[in-house]
Amino acid sequence: MKKFKDDFIFSTSTCSFQIEGGRSLGGRNDSIWDKFTKENFYIPEPGEAAREINSIETASDFYHRYKEDSKIMKHMGVNGFTYNMDWARIMPNDSGIPNEEGIKFYENVFKELIKNGVKPIPILYHWDTPLWLEELGGASDRIFIEHFRQFVKIVFERLGKYTDIWYVNDENSTFTVSSYLQKYSPPLKSNKREFWSALHNLNLSGAICKKEFLAAQESGFIKRDAILGIDHDWSPAVPYDKEDLDDLESCKIFDEYHMNMFLDPNMLGEYPKCFWEEIKKDNVEDIIQKGDMELLKKYTLDLIGWNYYRPTIIASPKRMKEKIEWFNDPGFFITKKAWIVYPKSERYTDWKWLIKPEYLVPGSEKLYSRYKKPLMIIENGMGYFDERINGVVNDKYRIDFLNEHLMQVQKAISEGIPFIGYSLWTYCDIFSPSGGYRKKYGLVGVDFENKTLNRYPKSSFFWYKNVIEQKSTIQEGIDYNKYFNEAKNDYKNSQIWNK
C-alpha cells in the first residue's frame, strides 16, 4: 500500500466541553452541558461500563495546560488538532458583543499550536448551546440561526487568519436524535417537531456559516483557499444477512436517512425524499420557510468530516420475532423500516461498540461517489478501561483498533478516495458523554484518579508517532513491546511529562 503523502494531516480531535474545563473562568457563562452535568451527576460502580455523568468544571484542564499539551502534540509529531471552540466562552450573553478574554484564550491556543507545528482545525458547534440561548429557544428555535451567525462572524474576523480548514457542526444526527428524540443528552427533549426544527436550523446555520465564511474571505480575514466542511457521524449499514433482499432493502433505507438526510442539505443544498415524507407524516412541513431551500442550495460546504467508529448491523423488521439482538437498542427512529441488531458473533468494545474496520472503505466510496468532495476522518477511536502499569498504559487493543482503521484510510486513498487527513479521537483522556472519565480514548493519559490531571504517555502514543514518521500504518507484526518500552523510558526521562 502506498505511503501517506507529505501533506496528509495526522491529527487528533477533541471538544471544549469534554477537555477544556475553566467553565467558570475567563468571563465564560454556562452552557446546556454545564447545567446537564450539574443536575444529573451520576457515578456508576467502579469497573462498570456504564454512563458516568460527572463534573466538567475542570475536565482535563486544557484551559490551563494548552501550552504543555501543544508541546506534547509536537512530540507526538501531529500536524493538526481538531478542536471545537466553546460558543459560551466567546459569546457569554445575547448582546452580540464578544467576551474579549474568550477571544484571547483561543488566540493564545491557536498561536501555541502553530508554534509547535500543529494546524488548528476548529469546529464551531459541538452540541454545547450557551444556556442564555437555550432559554431563548435553543437549536429548535429559529433564533438560533441569527445568534450563530453573529458568533461565527466574530470568530472568522478575529481568528480567521490562523488556519485554512474549518468545520461548522459536529454530528447534527447524534445531537438531534439524542437531545430531541431520546432525552439522552441536553436539552433532554423528546418531541418530533423540535427534532425536525433543530435539524433544519442546524442545516440553515451551516449555510449561513458558509455565507459569513465567504464574506470573511472577501474582507481578507480568512485565506482565499481556506475550506469549510461539516462533520458527520454516519455509521454505514451492514446487512445482517447479505443474501437477504429484505435486509439489504433495510440497509438502503437506513443509509438514506443516516447519510443522505444529514449530509444532502449542506453538501447538495437539498433534502432527500425521506425527509419530505417524514415531515409531512409528522405534520411539521411549516418548519421550511420561504427562502430556506434557496439558502441551502446557494451555500453548500467544501468537504466532509467523517466520524467513523463503527458500522451498524441492520436487519429487516420481519426478523423482530427472531432473538438475534444481543441487547435492544432504541436505535434510530426508523426501527420499523430498519432494525439495529447486535449479533453475538461480532467483536465489541466494553461499551458494546461494534468493531468492524473493513466498512470504512466502502463507506468512504459511498460518500465520495454521492458528494464528490474531499474527506477527512474527524473521529475514530476506542473507548476502554485502561490500566496504568509503571506509570503508563500498555494499550495494545487501542493500537490494534487505530492501526486497523487508519490502514483502511490508507487503502481508500490508494483506491482514489481523496482523504486529506485522519484525526483520531482523542488526544488525551477527557469527559465522555457515554462513559464520563472512566471511558478512556486518549493516546495521552490524564491522571484523574489522583486528581493531579498530570499527563502520561500510553503505548499508542508511540505507535502514532511511528506511523507519522513512517508515513504508513504497520502492515504486519506490530511490536507492542517496542511501544510499551518507549512509553516507559520517555515517561521516565523526558521533561514534557509532568510527574
Ligand code: BGP
Ligand atoms: C462522538 C462525539 C464525541 C465523542 C465520541 C465518543 O459522537 O462527537 O464528542 O464523545 O462520540 O463518544 P463517547 O465519548 O460517548 O464514547
